[in-house]
């Protein structure tokens with residue numbers, strides 16, 4: 267069976283600002299199912315720009331992007347939104363939780379939006395995710411009653427609600443202390459190794475990156491070490 271989950275083929279991107287600056291230069295690599303991969307590189311080398319393209323949110327690029335063997339380039343926004351909701355989970359540096367809803371409701375929202383399960387099933391699944399993340403006891407609180415580390419775990423539970431095949435993180439531990447960084451690292455490793463989900467994480471934390479399965483190092487819009 268083909269184990270490749272995501273394949274980026276010669277992805278290039280330029281900004282016109284007003285002069286043309288090429289930010290990504292023929293970036294190619296692939297990710298397998300169950301791989302936990304980090305992307306590192308100096309500020310401005312193009313990491314977030316690449317992640318934005320791989321997550322299908324930015325469609326203005328050259329090259330190809332396959333997820334589970336399906337080409338994403340050229341698909342319309344509605345199709346891409348479906349892929350994003352169903353296949354991709356996102357965790358950012360800031361959690362973007364809604365304080366007017368409970369923790370449970372925050373986790374449920376992308377599941378309700380996808381609409382494939384009944385609200386009861388989504389709730390059941392949200393509680394399962396909160397249990398996996400060790401925060402089920404906080405389910406009925408507002409996010410603003412939680413610590414920073416707990417909030418980030420809620421954001422991860424929310425990213426997991428639709429059982430995505432890939433979880434992408436843009437500095438997901440950038441705002442956390444050492445202890446909470448460790449907790450998030452262990453959760454990500456568990457998702458890869460026990461649940462065979464693929465993790466792709468942009469980080470400035472070299473100690474974090476060194477413990478992932480593979481490091482992709484970027485420099486000036488190119489990949490230096492695709493095989494790690």
Ligand SMILES: Nc1ncnc2c1ncn2[C@@H]1O[C@H](COP(=O)(O)OP(=O)(O)OP(=O)(O)O)[C@@H](O)[C@H]1O
Pocket residue numbers: 281282283289307308309310311312313314315316
């Ligand atoms: N909308 C835009 N218009 C013009 N230039 C942009 C735009 N977005 C990003 N850039 C430039 O693209 C380059 C790459 O940015 P990107 O955010 O991908 O870098 P990064 O490696 O993620 O950096 P950091 O580690 O600081 O987050 C930077 O030089 C940035 O200034």
